[in-house]
Amino acid sequence: MVSLLTVEGLSGLLFFGFIGITLAGAIIATSARSLIRSVAGLALCFLGVAGLYYYLNSPFVALMQILIYVGAVCVTIIFAVMLAESSELKQVTRRNVLVGPLAFLASGILTFALAGLALKTQWRSAPCLVNRGTVDNLGQSLLTTYSMSFELISVVLLVAVVGSLVLARAGRDK
Amino acid sequence: MYILVLSNNLQTYLVIGALLFGIGIYGMVQRQTFIGMLISAELILSGASLNFMAFNRFLAPDPTVGQVFTLFIMAIAAAEAAIALSIIIAVYRNYKSIDTEDVVDLQG
Numbered sequence: 395m396v397s398l399l400t401v402e403g404l405s406g407l408l409f410f411g412f413i414g415i416t417l418a419g420a421i422i423a424t425s426a427r428s429l430i431r432s433v434a435g436l437a438l439c440f441l442g443v444a445g446l447y448y449y450l451n452s453p454f455v456a457l458m459q460i461l462i463y464v465g466a467v468c469v470t471i472i473f474a475v476m477l478a479e480s481s482e483l484k485q486v487t488r489r490n491v492l493v494g495p496l497a498f499l500a501s502g503i504l505t506f507a508l509a510g511l512a513l514k515t516q517w518r519s520a521p522c523l524v525n526r527g528t529v530d531n532l533g534q535s536l537l538t539t540y541s542m543s544f545e546l547i548s549v550v551l552l553v554a555v556v557g558s559l560v561l562a563r564a565g566r567d568k
Numbered sequence: 569m570y571i572l573v574l575s576n577n578l579q580t581y582l583v584i585g586a587l588l589f590g591i592g593i594y595g596m597v598q599r600q601t602f603i604g605m606l607i608s609a610e611l612i613l614s615g616a617s618l619n620f621m622a623f624n625r626f627l628a629p630d631p632t633v634g635q636v637f638t639l640f641i642m643a644i645a646a647a648e649a650a651i652a653l654s655i656i657i658a659v660y661r662n663y664k665s666i667d668t669e670d671v672v673d674l675q676g
Contacts, residue, residue, distance in 0.1 A: 398572065406572030413584060420588055423607050424595030436607050439588075443614050446584065447638075449575045450625040455635050462642045467610065467649045474653040475603055478660040497597035505590030512582030520629040527624075527631025535632040536639075543636075547643045554647035558654035565661055 409449055416442030429475045437468045454529045581622030588615030602656045602666045610645060617641045 397403050419442055422435025440463040447456040525531040536544055574580045588611055595608030617638045624634020660666050 403572050406575055409575035413580075416584065417587060417591075420591040420611055423611060424591055424598070424604075429601065429603050432604060432607055436610060439611065440614065443588075443618060446581065446618060447621055450581070450621045451631070452621060452625070452635050452638075455621065455638050458639060458642060462646055463610075463614075467646055470649055470653055471603060471607065474656055478603070478656055478666050479601075494598055497594050500597065501590040501594035504593055505586050508586035508589065509583045512586060513579050517578055517627060519627055522629060524630050525632065527635065532632045532635050535630075536636055540636050543640065547640055551643060551647055554650050558650040561651070562654040562657050564658065 405449075408445075412442050412445035412449070414442075415439070416446065418442075429479055430472065433468055433471050433475060436471070437464050440464050440468070451527060454532060578622055578626040581618060581625075585615045585618040585622065588612075588618065600668055602652075602659065602668065605668070606649065606652050606656075610649070613641060613645050 398407070416439050419435045419437070419439030423432045423439055424435075426432040426435055440459060444456040444459040444464075447453075447459055592608045592611030592615060595611065596605055599605050599608060620634045620637050620641070624631055624637075628634055656666055659671060663670055665671070
């Protein structure tokens with residue numbers, strides 16, 4: 395039994411705030427009419443997810459979430475929106491009217507199935523912990539156990555940067 | 569007040585992850601522009617990372633594995649966003665549109 399006016403109670407209340415920010419941001423991101431608003435909703439959703447990571451004992455991943463997603467990915471998407479979105483909003487829809495309800499139905503069934511599975515399964519916790527999962531442990535395992543993947547991800551990022559430069563430069567004089 | 573200790577419960581995070589995934593799927597089907605679909609893909613990825621982090625916190629014997637995995641998901645998502653956005657820019661240059669219904673040259 396936790397009272398509202400203790401540290402645990404207040405942090406539980408803040409947790410609900412983060413859940414609300416996450417879900418509201420996700421809904422804005424998928425249903426806003428203009429793309430800029432939906433990118434803003436995406437940034438809001440990422441901030442909420444960063445708060446949830448903080449509650450999962452991973453402040454470093456929360457910081458990286460804000461730095462990479464809100465600071466880099468959202469800003470890049472905003473650049474693309476500014477470069478590519480046409481100024482007049484096209485209202486003509488040439489698609490089937492059933493797409494919206496069917497999408498809602500499909501995603502609803504999927505969410506219901508996943509959530510039901512998560513709630514019904516008896517999760518068994520680990521018998522013992524080999525470390526506490528602090529930033530020290532994270533850095534050590536990143537540079538010892540996962541050093542190969544670390545190098546590979548650097549190569550992937552380099553290829554992505556060069557590839558996006560090539561793609562965006564080709565045909566620029568058209 | 570049992571509801572205030574939900575943050576210490578695995579199922580809460582799994583349900584939030586499932587909701588993010590479902591909202592992302594909905595946007596992916598329903599959106600009509602490439603950038604909107606990219607935004608939905610980012611939502612799906614963040615739902616998956618939230619699941620990894622929840623399992624890492626509550627069930628994994630080594631609590632660094634999920635954090636490393638989530639960091640790698642972030643790097644892949646950043647690379648994916650860069651490539652996808654430059655492809656979108658190239659498509660816009662050729663078709664003067666980022667609507668999925670306009671880029672149908674290969675449709676029979």
